[in-house]
Amino acid sequence: MKIGELSRLTGASTRSIRHYEKKKILPAVRLGNDYREFDESAVERIRIIQLYLGLGLTVEQIENILRGENSGPEEYEFCEEMLELYRQKADRIQEQIRDLQTVKVRLDRQIKAMLDKKRARERAALSEGAEQTAPV
Template sequence: MKISELSKRTGASTRSIRHYENKKILSAVRLENDYREFEESAVERVRMIQLCLGLGLTIEQIQDLLKCEESGPEEYEVCDDVLEVYQEKEDQISKQIRALEVVKKRLNEQIVKMTERRKLKKTSK
């Protein structure tokens, strides 16, 4: 598939897809007319890259992750590094969730107060 179709199917810009290719985390075959031709598997690869970027991973960390996924058991050192990054990200996300739960609780308390005030104001008229 051409880069425009890959872009449509994944929501990634063509510029981002070219960047992924330049960073060697996505590959394409160059045709005689110099167009890029991507395999069907590129759709899942781009989605995985987007997910990782959304989690805050760097391109370098994604490169390590891909090496880990594509490596055999003899390359566990890379996988240990990736596992550590994943665990750190999970901890960060858990902290963010806890902080958001506190904010949500306070917001709900304010909503209850404002709703009660509105009811009191309406009944006092």
């Protein structure tokens, strides 16, 4: 697929896609007319890149992660700094999950309270309507 279609499918700008290719985290085949051709795996690759970017990683950090995923243990250079960075990111994500769970509990309570009030108003309106239509 061409870069425009890949952009449309993923929401990534063509500029970003070119940047990912330049950084060698998104493989592309160059056609005779110098157009880039991407295979179906590029869609998933960009979604992974977008996920990592959303977690606050830089393109360079993503490059290191993806390079590590695609190489054997003998080729992957162990880096204490990267290990610490990944641990910090994982801890931050866990913290965000806890924060979001707290927010969800509060929202669920608010929803329940609002529904309870709505039902109470509906019951009051029904009983008021029944009193007005009852023969005297």
